[in-house]
Amino acid sequence: MPTPASPPMNYLEAFGDKAATISLLTWALLVLSIAVVAIIALLTAAGVVMRRTSLDAQATGREPIARRGGGLSWITVGVALSTLALFGAMAWNAYTMAAINRPPREAALTIEVTGHQWWWQFRYKSDDPSQIFDTANEAHIPTGAPVRLEVHTQDVIHSFWVPALGEKIDLIPNQTNVTWFEAQMAGVYRGQCAEYCGRQHAHMAIVVIAETPDAFAAWRAAQLRAAPKQQGDLAAGEAMFQARCGACHTVRGTLAGGKLGPDLTHVATRSGIASNTLQNTTATLTGWIADPQRIKPGNKMPTLELQASELTAIRRYVESLK
């Protein structure tokens, strides 16, 4: 078995039952396609080489018009064989569609996916309101169980796509699309917005981290915690954050409650920032807070013209949001 993320988005490799069913079909069609192209190319090339005559005969227009039989049997046989292959593929297709239409087992978890220009909001749903929380751009799921996805969008059309887990579904305004996926193996799976959604469509990547049910439960418990009350320097950073960033970002447990940008309560635990445009490191974080427009031109986070000291304080506070 290959390890996940080995080419991170290649979907000829599959890491879940659903993805495996699909990629088997895709492989079959690919092989069939290559065979068909090879046969046709060979027939054409062989015909050209074996039956050709010289250009001169042509130039005078005197070359008699040659006919070796009507040739209709070529069409009959060729089309019959093509149709046969096509109907075989169609049957396999129908079988695959039926197989992946519904999850095989009850879903372990429902994630509400909301698309924004240009980031992802993941809400972990629960019947118990106190168990609901938000995260952004990086989703965690337990292995070995179907996960139900309810997707919709705040603005334009996006498409949620995690190739190795076999799912792509459009996010359409005023509509909730429901689907599911599943990872058999723990690992990091990359995905990306697949439907053009404006200037930063290129920078709207997704990371799905599949982990054992235990690890997932631990992660979930950690996510549910609000940010702790900060002391000293960090408290000053927190205040600055609330003043400058709180209108757009939420940090649960503090006064920052903005809804325009991603929830940052546990942002320091994520591997990437700006919808996984950058690795989450001190340097990139500083650069991003200082001038997000340079990194992702046109994105909805303004350049705030922060003083160097403000920048450091805010960045240090953000890094404390574990």
Add this chain to the structure above:
Amino acid sequence: MAVADYDRSLELEQSGAPARDRLTHIWEGEPGLKGWLSTVDHKEYGKRYIATAFLFLMLGGVEALVMRLQLAGPNKTLLTPEQYDQLFSMHGLTMIFLYAQPVLSGFSVYLFPLLLGARDMAFPRLNAFSYWIYLFSGLFIYAGFVIGYGPNDGWFNYVPYALTRYNPGPNMDFYAIGMILFGVSSTAGAANFVVTFLRARAPGMSINRVPILTWGTVTTSFGILFSVPAVSLAFFLLWTDRQFGTHFFDPSGQGQPLLWQHLFWIFAHPWVYVVVLPAMGIVSDALPIFCRRPLVGYTVVVLATVATMVMGFGVWLHHMFATGIPFLALSFFSAASFVITVPSAVGVFAWIATIWTGRPVLSTAFLFFAGFIVMFTIGGVSGVMTAAAPSDQQLTDTYFVVAHLHYVLIGINVLAVMGGLYVWFPKMTGRLLDERLGRWNFWTVFLGFNIAFLPMHWTGLAGMPRRIYTYPEGLGWTAVNVVTTIGAFILAAGVLLLLVNVLVSRRHGAPAGPNPWGGPTLEWATPSPPPPYNFAVIPAVASRHPLWERDLRESGEHSSIQRGMALDEGKEMLSTSALDAEPELIQKMPEDTLAPLLTALAATALGAAALVHAWIAAAILALLLLAAVLAWLWPRREMGQISERRHA
């Protein structure tokens, strides 16, 4: 038609020069600029269509090369995101609307009357109008691009991104109004093809004797007549949403974003066949010339052409497999999308059979057609992969689709067009294109194209989404993108070679003579280039291959090309019955006029006034438009069908 009319027929050999002089005098346009602007000769517009489309092909090509430079490596900053977005949108719409369909219209406009044995299109003025308004619609959209307001939502322009809330500039208005103008052009052109096909065939050219190219074009024209209203409406509604706050598509007021997609694809899927069926017709007609035998399976190929177009209307949903449509619809449209490949297989095997049972002469044109067959197949099988809904949910909106659509568009359209140019350029100019340069032209185009686009399937399978202006390192996409960019430049060099060949050969090419390839159809019976009246006498046709009748043992009957009706009492053409091409009446043809040009100008200016909300100017322009149409349609004595003279 009265029997007496047949007495106006003429034996060309005996009548000789005086008859030709008289016809030339009747049909020739004015010299100079005025003549150039007011002519209604289909040959002139055929060439203009091809030249204009070729210019747009090169513009679109330059846009593509700039994009390819940006994508040649990860995290490049040659272009800003906004520039990239405008480039891929302009590239897509230029290639699809301003190049691929018009270039085929060009071939058809030039060839239709010649293939059918007629003197012009059924409506020569409408023909001129279609060209002018096509040109102006293209210039209109490019005007927006030049001043920085190019469309930036891709050629399929999905809402709500195209609405003012997300797209406040006039970018989309340029596109919307430009497309409405373009729709007028294709609708007028299509109506003209249909009527010409049905009523302007030479006597005896019954419906089962017409060349495949005309079948392709006429089928396509029906497709246009049924599909363009959907998109014109869609763009009009989009425009009112943007300008007047209606809510057809705006989700904030119960508008339906998916409605746009349905309207768009109900138009745009048939459009895929609009830009390939006539190209397949070119190959079906021209490949057999070089194989020195008639096409195998004429009837099935025609039926397949028609079937493809009809089914093309039933599969639009396969562009929307990821939109969350219900399972049942998904299954139906997926199955239908598989089935639609069966007629394409008919074409492929017909061409291969023609090669195997013929004696192909490997001229440049033939090379293009042979290459075409393989590219056609690759585009076809990748189409089957996207027809499978579960696979497509992975493949859609990735570079796999970009590869697929270029195999379809370049493989089927561009290769056929280039081959067609080698075949008919001598007819158009009287000179042959250079064969040696032609070889170079073919091999650079063919190799460059495959180097650029074959690896792109892989980029898509490796997960690269389309329409991204950049990508990060380490995803395994870089090497393939480098290869693709190199291939794109080789392909572009190949296109330049063709340009050089055309420019040089136009003046210095070897003289062609009437029938350089020994072709079987009527256009080869005229001098190269044909005189303004096309045929001195109206030919009568007894088979599918009038000029091959002597060599084809099975044809018992004989066409008559040297003897026929002269129709030289003014600009006249013969109208024949729809199925059997029985002569029915003598149609008077309109003289040259500026009216089509002025009408197209007024319509475009009206669009521009609407764009900038200059409503008073718009009202005045609407009146001018009306005046131009009136001038166009004003009853004229010479168009009357009543003749004082009797033919005893």
